[in-house]
Amino acid sequence: MQPILSVSGLQKTYASGFQALKGIDLDIRRGEIFALLGPNGAGKSTLINIICGVVNPSAGTITADGHDIISDYRAARKKIGLVPQELTTDAFETVWATVSFSRGLFGKPRNDAHIEKILKQLSLWEKKDQKIMTLSGGMKRRVMIAKALSHEPDILFLDEPSAGVDVELRRDMWEVVRALREGGVTVILTTHYIQEAEEMADRIGVINHGEIILVEEKAALMKKLGKKQLTLQLHDPIAAVPDQLSGFPLERTEDGQTLVYTFDSSKEQANIAELLKRVDEAGITVTDLQTRQSSLEEIFVDLVRRK
Numbered sequence: 001m002q003p004i005l006s007v008s009g010l011q012k013t014y015a016s017g018f019q020a021l022k023g024i025d026l027d028i029r030r031g032e033i034f035a036l037l038g039p040n041g042a043g044k045s046t047l048i049n050i051i052c053g054v055v056n057p058s059a060g061t062i063t064a065d066g067h068d069i070i071s072d073y074r075a076a077r078k079k080i081g082l083v084p085q086e087l088t089t090d091a092f093e094t095v096w097a098t099v100s101f102s103r104g105l106f107g108k109p110r111n112d113a114h115i116e117k118i119l120k121q122l123s124l125w126e127k128k129d130q131k132i133m134t135l136s137g138g139m140k141r142r143v144m145i146a147k148a149l150s151h152e153p154d155i156l157f158l159d160e161p162s163a164g165v166d167v168e169l170r171r172d173m174w175e176v177v178r179a180l181r182e183g184g185v186t187v188i189l190t191t192h193y194i195q196e197a198e199e200m201a202d203r204i205g206v207i208n209h210g211e212i213i214l215v216e217e218k219a220a221l222m223k224k225l226g227k228k229q230l231t232l233q234l235h236d237p238i239a240a241v242p243d244q245l246s247g248f249p250l251e252r253t254e255d256g257q258t259l260v261y262t263f264d265s266s267k268e269q270a271n272i273a274e275l276l277k278r279v280d281e282a283g284i285t286v287t288d289l290q291t292r293q294s295s296l297e298e299i300f301v302d303l304v305r306r307k
């Protein structure tokens with residue numbers, strides 16, 4: 001299937017001479033939730049701003065649903081909804097006027113039923129006649145999302161959607177995102193809240209120093225790069241790790257009551273049986289076992305540090 005968004009050889013050098021993007025190639029699949037992770041200054045906003053026509057690229061091409069974002073800007077831009085990091089609304093307008101006006105900007109005919117639907121979805125319906133300036137920060141964020149959805153885009157960008165957002169709004173937002181995906185919308189979110197990517201994304205891309213260093217299915221990524229830990233609770237404390245177990249990278253907790261075995265989940269599965277056998281042979285009684293897989297956060301920190 002043709003990707004809904006295709007970025008090829010994208011470079012950006014700012015007027016200061018700083019090269020923020022160093023040749024990005026990235027294809028986004030139709031209907032997926034893609035999380036773009038990267039530390040501060042990695043180039044996430046630069047990439048989004050180029051895709052949305054706010055910043056000019058220095059080299060490379062981008063197509064949105066087959067439309068070139070430069071030579072066919074209007075058609076490409078119509079496909080895209082952007083929820084930016086900052087609030088950009090007219091404080092004196094009402095919620096309804098703001099959101100329906102935004103739809104008009106994209107040359108779409110008036111559709112009150114659609115505006116009503118998204119305002120209801122975002123719990124903004126009761127506030128539709130209120131001026132933006134009278135809303136709380138969280139409500140203003142909701143208005144930004146409603147604005148981005150007003151013209152029924154096929155691709156929705158959420159730039160740092162969780163920054164400064166409370167738990168309730170985050171939950172509502174994810175519900176909306178899931179519903180959008182059900183409806184066929186492709187969602188790309190940038191975040192440095194890794195938990196968000198872990199919960200929501202189908203695929204993860206990692207950007208660092210203006211380069212995409214990895215793109216992978218979330219599940220495969222966690223399996224491939226994740227470390228697993230097996231924790232053994234011991235019936236009686238041990239003063240040291242016995243010699244029989246010296247071949248395993250085991251850590252003994254200070255109270256001697258627990259042994260922790262960290263292993264690469266893709267390679268060393270089979271060693272667990274061997275470990276347990278040796279533990280038994282050493283006369284150690286295990287009362288409980290737990291395994292834990294490293295989180296996406298640990299994987300991410302590891303990846304970014306390697307550079």
Ligand SMILES: Nc1ncnc2c1ncn2[C@@H]1O[C@H](COP(=O)(O)OP(=O)(O)OP(=O)(O)O)[C@@H](O)[C@H]1O
Nearest residue numbers: 014016018020038039040041042043044045046047
């Ligand atoms: N107008 C500009 N002129 C010069 N340098 C810029 C400009 N805008 C951004 N940069 C630099 O480009 C790099 C990438 O910035 P960008 O905002 O894309 O990063 P980011 O990944 O979105 O970071 P954050 O997570 O902090 O938002 C940074 O080093 C930034 O200082």
